[in-house]
Amino acid sequence: MTGRLANTRIAARRRALGCLSAFACALAAAACGGSGASGASTESAAEESRPVTRTVVAVVDFSASQTSHAVGEARHYLEKVVGGLDYGDRLVLLEMYRSGSRDSVGSFVQDLPTPVRPGAVTSYDRRELDAARRGVLNALPIFFDPRFVRSVPTTDLFTTLHIAGEHLRDARDQERELLILSDMLQSTPAFEFEGARRMPPDTWVESQETQDRLPSLDGACVVVIGADPTTAHGQRVRRFWSEYFAATGAALDAGNYRLRPPTDVVAC
């Protein structure tokens, strides 16, 4: 948020200097035979072709079912995701909830800077973007630091998705991406997906939707890394989540439900 404020101040200063710059523009226009007008049209065209920003909500599961190797892979993948963030993107890091919304879990929100002059990326903008990415990458080890993360036996995916839904709802006109670094095994007193021991009934999603108890994930592209669809139980779990996300308005492609992280960041 601090970077956004700084950019706002700089933009304000730039507008204040706009009048003064007009003189230089006029000089330039005179020198180039109307390049100022062409510059204005270029700016409007850039406004129209401005790339849509996105909100990436990454949920990291530190439950006991997650192996340290899986956590490490999740961290490396997150670093790649951070490296792919662009101007105006927002990254939300969420630690998986364990037993309801009252849990105290780690969270981290970082807005990446937008170009000072929309549509015209300068070296300053690039430096600011790199600085923001660098800040997130520097902060990422803390998120995975065992000193601050407790490994607990329960996993409350439903509550976590509600929280993630709220973050995605704040994205407004941005593209939404939900990255879940988890085995997708809900483990609460009510449900136990491990071994499909206490799976919800088939009408559970429909009833939850009827009761308006599902999170709103409209338009969100869901990527799941760490879930095992290779077993029968895993296939059942996958079907459940496919039905669930479909009910929430999100899109979970079959290829985005993965056990191992891909080499490159999955594109939605």
Next chain:
Amino acid sequence: MGLKARTQALFRRIRGSGEDPAGSVDGSAGAQGSPFGRLDEEAADVMPAGPPGAGGLRTVVRPLDRWFAIEVNELEKEARQSAAEWAQAGLPRSDAPAQGELPPEQSLRRRASELFTQWVQKVTTRVQDAIEANVQRSRQALNEIGFSIEEIRRARAEAAQVERWMDGLEVANRDRQSSFGFRSYWQWWWFVPAILLLVAVDWVANVPVFQELLPQDADVSNAWQVLAAEAELHGALAGLYRMWYRIALAPEVALLALGVIVFLVVLAHIFGESVRRVVAVREQDVPEAGRSVRQYRRQFWIPAGMGLLGGAAVVIFLFLARQEIATFAETRLRFVTEQIADLDEQVAGATEAGDMNEVARLSALRPALEDEQRTREERRDYAERIRATNVPIAILNGVLFLTAALLGYLKVRDEVTASDPQDPRMVDLRQRRRELREVVERQRERIRDADREAREGVAWAEFLSQSKPFEDWEGRRDRLARVTPMFRAENARLRGIDPQNIASFRTESRFEVPVPEARGRFRLPNDFVAVKERHVSLLREWNRVEEAGPEPAPASEDGRRPGAAPEAAHGPHPGSEPVHVPDGMPAPRPVAARQAVPVPETGS
């Protein structure tokens, strides 16, 4: 020095050998030359200074008195010497009967008589020579008076002619105008762009220096990073944009640098213009407007000097400022480096505390600081290079100053109209009039001196012609008469005999000389009366010249003559005296501002 040597030296001094007694201790110098050489020289100086007074005749014959005393002394010495020689021989025998004068007595008597005669002749000659010399002195003085009167008359005539010429020139130039000026060799349509380019070049060269010198705002630094990066979007115009952003972001720096450069250029311009105004117009080129040219040139000396002084001060200021920017740049680099170190400490603290947001925020600040550090390192390198090349840059500033001065020198043009031009011939005429006035004053002084000389010469001639230099002749005769008794007494004393016991000495010695008659001995030159008459005539002529021909009044500084009469303007001369004229001669009117010369009375 023995008593004898002292006596001889004193004797030579008394005889007037001209040698310093102290310098001739051995007597060799005094032995050379005539012992009467000095007397001869003094005898030739028969013109005593000043009018004849109480000293009178004595001042003329004093050398002869000394000569007489010396000669008598010599004679007495000879008498004693002869007495000794005769006494040694036992002569004359005491019992020898007297048969007239002894041979030494005859010789001494003849010498004494000759000495007296020489004295009379010498006094007569000296006094007569003095009369002739003083009359000749008067003649020469009268010649000088005549010459000076002619000189004054000629100078006044020429001065009158000069005055007429000056009056004519003043009338001819009364309503004339004269102008002078110089044209421009650098037109405005070349001058303005050249000056603007000069200011721009110097400004661009010095803005970085002032940026380093003045305090910088952190926000401005951030904004400059943004805008400098944004300038990249303008392609080939990025440099123009960057320059404009630099001005707009720190206008105080730009204004200060621009002000200093404008001061430098303006001072150089003033210097060049003023030098052109001083150099381009010379009094000799426009002699009729000489005074206006002097006024015109005089008023531009101060701007030229101040322009040069101010320009030098600005160049020195820039030199000293460049010398200091490395210090400032180093300080700022150290400040940024410390900021990075502080930031790293804060990041470490936030990491330790597990504050992800703070770690991300602080880490995101580091690239900006690193960029700032790189910029500061570049600025420090730039400042060090500037300091290393400070002298050449100062020379370049000097060249820019000279270029601006040269532009001002070539651009300026002017045309001045002198409302009161003066004919250049007036300068020469005024100078000639001044010279003539000095000639008149100089000749007046000569006339006064010559008149005094003439009066004194006449007075001395008349005094000497009436003088009686032989009044004491009896005393001199008696002294000479004592030479023979001295011989006898010395002879008898050396022989231990009473002179009365020597028969030859019982006869009475007789010494007789003719009585020198003063009456009719001295005569005035035949033309003495004519000399006196000529003196009177010249003085009358002089008085007439003074009365008739006053020279014009001194001109004022601007060459104009005052309307008042010269006499009224100057008042009476302190040395003015009434003019004495002989009977029957009309008394000249006293002329103020001049020393009238009294005319002596004529008469033989």
